[in-house]
Amino acid sequence: MNVAFKKETFRDDYSYENSPEAIKRFPFPFPEDTYMYSVNIEPHTKGPKGSTIEFAFDIDEHYVAECEDKAKTLALDSSRYQALPHMMDAQWDFLELTMDSLSADYPKLFTLTKDGKNWTWENKPLGIKTSFVFGDKTTLAMEPFEYMSRQVQGDFVLLDQRNGTLYADAGFVTSQADWSLAFDAGMAWHEWHGPVPQVTKLGVMDRALKYLMNIQLGSPVRRLNWTMTINPRLDTSPENYPLWGGDRNKVTPDNVGDLVHLRVELQSLFRLPRSNGLFFSIRCYLISMDELSTYPRWVKRFHRVLKSLHSDLVEYKGLTKFRDMTVQWLSRFDDGKPMDIGTHPE
Amino acid sequence: MSIINVTVANVEQVTPLVKHFTLVKEDGSLFPAFSGGSHIVVAMNINGRVHRNPYSLMGSPEETGAYHISVRKQEKSRGGSVFMHEQIKVGSKLQITYPVNLFALEKRARKNLLIAGGIGITPFMSQIEDLNRTGAAYEMHYAYRSPEHGAFSDELSAKCGDKFKCYVESDGDTLDFKALLSKQPLGTHVYVCGPHPMVVALIETARELGWPENNIHSEQFSAPPSGDAFKLKLSKSNLEIVVPSEMSMLEAIEAAGVDAPYLCRGGACGRCELEVLCTDGPLIHNDHYLTDAEKAAGKKIMPCVSRAKCDLLELNI
Numbered sequence: 001m002n003v004a005f006k007k008e009t010f011r012d013d014y015s016y017e018n019s020p021e022a023i024k025r026f027p028f029p030f031p032e033d034t035y036m037y038s039v040n041i042e043p044h045t046k047g048p049k050g051s052t053i054e055f056a057f058d059i060d061e062h063y064v065a066e067c068e069d070k071a072k073t074l075a076l077d078s079s080r081y082q083a084l085p086h087m088m089d090a091q092w093d094f095l096e097l098t099m100d101s102l103s104a105d106y107p108k109l110f111t112l113t114k115d116g117k118n119w120t121w122e123n124k125p126l127g128i129k130t131s132f133v134f135g136d137k138t139t140l141a142m143e144p145f146e147y148m149s150r151q152v153q154g155d156f157v158l159l160d161q162r163n164g165t166l167y168a169d170a171g172f173v174t175s176q177a178d179w180s181l182a183f184d185a186g187m188a189w190h191e192w193h194g195p196v197p198q199v200t201k202l203g204v205m206d207r208a209l210k211y212l213m214n215i216q217l218g219s220p221v222r223r224l225n226w227t228m229t230i231n232p233r234l235d236t237s238p239e240n241y242p243l244w245g246g247d248r249n250k251v252t253p254d255n256v257g258d259l260v261h262l263r264v265e266l267q268s269l270f271r272l273p274r275s276n277g278l279f280f281s282i283r284c285y286l287i288s289m290d291e292l293s294t295y296p297r298w299v300k301r302f303h304r305v306l307k308s309l310h311s312d313l314v315e316y317k318g319l320t321k322f323r324d325m326t327v328q329w330l331s332r333f334d335d336g337k338p339m340d341i342g343t344h345p346e
Numbered sequence: 347m348s349i350i351n352v353t354v355a356n357v358e359q360v361t362p363l364v365k366h367f368t369l370v371k372e373d374g375s376l377f378p379a380f381s382g383g384s385h386i387v388v389a390m391n392i393n394g395r396v397h398r399n400p401y402s403l404m405g406s407p408e409e410t411g412a413y414h415i416s417v418r419k420q421e422k423s424r425g426g427s428v429f430m431h432e433q434i435k436v437g438s439k440l441q442i443t444y445p446v447n448l449f450a451l452e453k454r455a456r457k458n459l460l461i462a463g464g465i466g467i468t469p470f471m472s473q474i475e476d477l478n479r480t481g482a483a484y485e486m487h488y489a490y491r492s493p494e495h496g497a498f499s500d501e502l503s504a505k506c507g508d509k510f511k512c513y514v515e516s517d518g519d520t521l522d523f524k525a526l527l528s529k530q531p532l533g534t535h536v537y538v539c540g541p542h543p544m545v546v547a548l549i550e551t552a553r554e555l556g557w558p559e560n561n562i563h564s565e566q567f568s569a570p571p572s573g574d575a576f577k578l579k580l581s582k583s584n585l586e587i588v589v590p591s592e593m594s595m596l597e598a599i600e601a602a603g604v605d606a607p608y609l610c611r612g613g614a615c616g617r618c619e620l621e622v623l624c625t626d627g628p629l630i631h632n633d634h635y636l637t638d639a640e641k642a643a644g645k646k647i648m649p650c651v652s653r654a655k656c657d658l659l660e661l662n663i
Contacts, residue, residue, distance in 0.1 A: 218444040273445075275381060275453075
């Protein structure tokens with residue numbers, strides 16, 4: 001794989017954009033014309049060549065810019081990285097999984113050499129080369145979870161499994177859709193999902209928890225989730241609400257295509273070997289309405305999904321201010337004819 | 347379910363009833379690391395029928411060149427443990443699952459109290475490696491029938507030092523649960539694995555002394571008990587099959603070519619849970635997973651160990 005990494009920003013002048021190749025591989029999440037929560041989980045096995053699910057972790061054209069954005073967000077707010085002391089085994093599990101995967105899947109970009117516990121890691125796109133002793137945190141400049149979280153796209157949470165539930169006991173979170181690690185750290189499954197509407201009566205959370213606690217080593221799973229964001233901004237955190245919340249008032253019928261973005265999270269979950277913890281990866285993909293409209297099937301489908309979306313979800317996802325205007329903008333692409341089920345772009 | 351092909355690299359008779367097996371990967375690569383208390387499920391082909399038994403991993407979770415299990419020859423074996431003892435030699439091929447941990451250490455515990463009876467020592471062998479590595483506070487109490495059955499006493503003594511205490515029944519040593527549990531500091535977690543009456547007695551003592559439910563951990567794998575044969579209707583698969591007296595429902599479902607979920611196959615994890623649609627007789631729940639209320643309600647069953655005393659049972663699979 002030969003990736004040309006883009007120089008771009010996810011803040012201030014928002015120069016982020018997708019190449020035609022990146023648009024084509026966008027993980028569009030709507031196979032049908034309507035959307036409601038479901039336990040839409042599938043095995044995280046190797047997907048089609050070139051797709052966002054070809055490998056365990058997707059490295060794309062935004063890699064370098066996204067890692068720079070992570071570093072900026074963390075420098076401004078150190079609470080975006082938290083790890084409780086009992087999560088150290090899980091931290092090393094995370095480092096091993098990400099280093100093993102990246103070096104095996106992208107050998108031109110990343111290399112890992114192991115001599116017993118003496119490991120050397122090289123990350124060519126970011127210009128990093130480090131030798132350290134696996135399991136000895138004094139040999140790295142920072143904790144192992146922070147070290148590798150800075151070098152992989154996405155947000156990461158390490159979960160401890162105990163008392164018949166899962167606890168969010170460590171996290172590196174800089175590209176979140178309006179949730180706070182500082183608030184959720186240490187919480188149990190049902191506590192941090194408390195605000196999600198509609199799901200309690202559907203029994204989704206109980207079934208999902210049972211499923212997750214049975215995830216096995218060697219058999220990771222994934223699902224897609226989505227929301228919408230104004231401007232291609234990764235850090236839409238509650239802590240920085242003043243920096244982005246007001247942007248929702250700036251949407252006009254003329255700038256919908258440029259300002260309004262579909263935000264898709266490719267979420268994956270891995271059982272960790274030494275800690276018996278779970279590792280939750282939340283990888284964010286952003287696409288503007290203009291970019292989405294380059295594929296008639298997608299823009300038509302998204303029009304129908306957004307138009308029929310349950311009012312509780314419109315409110316919960318924070319779409320109220322610009323949803324009607326966006327539906328109006330999208331309607332020009334919808335001829336009203338039926339579409340077959342599926343997420344393919346053409 | 348992900349499967350690993352293994353070769354038996356060594357077999358050692360460690361007590362009159364227990365054999366220790368060393369497994370290596372067939373392709374020579376390393377196994378995944380695992381956490382103390384994990385088990386694997388070993389698949390054995392016995393006269394064309396696949397038996398799957400869970401066994402705790404015993405070695406150090408850090409040493410991934412080999413996995414270690416110990417198998418006690420059961421008097422009332424359904425074939426699995428006898429097969430392991432009599433047929434499996436150095437060079438034999440087996441299939442195993444990835445490690446699963448249903449008996450994990452609580453990493454935030456102020457102190458860990460480990461209590462084993464007989465072959466119930468096996469999950470603690472790997473837990474002790476983790477506890478020694480992290481420097482966590484613990485005590486290991488190991489009770490067994492007579493000196494020749496104390497399979498791992500010497501090894502434990504070497505690894506645990508003064509944290510280890512053994513109780514030999516034939517010498518008149520008894521492990522007094524009440525006395526032991528009464529003197530533990532707040533924040534202690536207790537872990538027990540051994541014969542069923544011992545596990546029940548420990549749990550009841552802890553509850554009586556007011557221990558929080560979340561601080562009491564146990565592991566018991568039941569072998570599927572035999573019973574009267576009965577008929578199963580599998581509604582989604584549109585099949586009717588017979589569960590013979592010596593076979594579990596799960597085994598009968600698998601033998602019919604239906605892909606049923608499972609993890610531990612010992613009634614502990616809940617993964618194989620199936621919905622009961624209809625039955626013309628009482629269910630016999632043998633699992634440790636469903637609550638008493640769920641068992642009484644009769645809407646769910648664990649086909650790995652449970653049965654029914656009926657002519658026809660209909661399951662939603």
